Amino acid sequence: MPEVWHRFKDAVATAPPLDVARFVQSGCATRLAPEVRAAYDAPFPGESCQAGPRALPGLVPDTPGDPAGPADRAAWQTLTTLDRPFLVAFSDGDPITGGMAPILRKSMAGAAGLDHPVVKGAGHFLQEDAGAELGRHIAAFVTST
Incomplete structure (x- = not known):
């Protein structure tokens, strides 16, 4: 995982208070409208409601020795052998998972x-950032496969 991931994971774990919309905004290239930010924050109005978002980054196995590693590797083994069509769609500016695009294109049989x-x-x-464009890509993929 890139260093930015580890910084994000630490920030979510220690942020007092957790501002979900701010974290989503930090992963966007465009400015979120106030009503969109409010929608991201709405389910998490206070610390007593924020256990899920605080725990989420810790659920991502990010070291080889992570307890979820064996299940993650088993899933990878299964996914790479499926012959079902597999769409890989990332942005040119994703600092967290964008590096997986060429790996997925090469590794996934589908x-x-x-x-x-x-x-x-x-x-x-x-x-x-590009919901309509992404939707067009997904629709074209589903239609063509």
């Missing part, structure tokens, strides 16, 4: 021979 979009000018949260 990705072979398919066109995989790279959404330009977006960040980690494609649904916010």
Whole structure:
């Protein structure tokens, strides 16, 4: 995992208070509208409601010795052998998971021979930065497969 991931994970664990919308905003290339930010914050109005978002980064196995590692590796083994169509769609500016795009295109059997979009000018949260474009790519993929 890139260093930015580890900084994010630490920030979520220690932020007093946890501002979910701020973290989502930090993963976007575009400015979120106030009502969108409010929607991200709405389910988590106070610390007593924030256990889920605080725990989420810790659920991602990010070291080889992570307790979830064996299950993660077993899932990877299964996913890489499936012959079902597999769309790889990332932005050109995702600092957290963008590096997985070429690995997924190469490793997933179902990705072979398919066109995989790279959404330009977006960040980690494609649904916010380029939702309509991403939707068109997904619709075209579903229609063609």
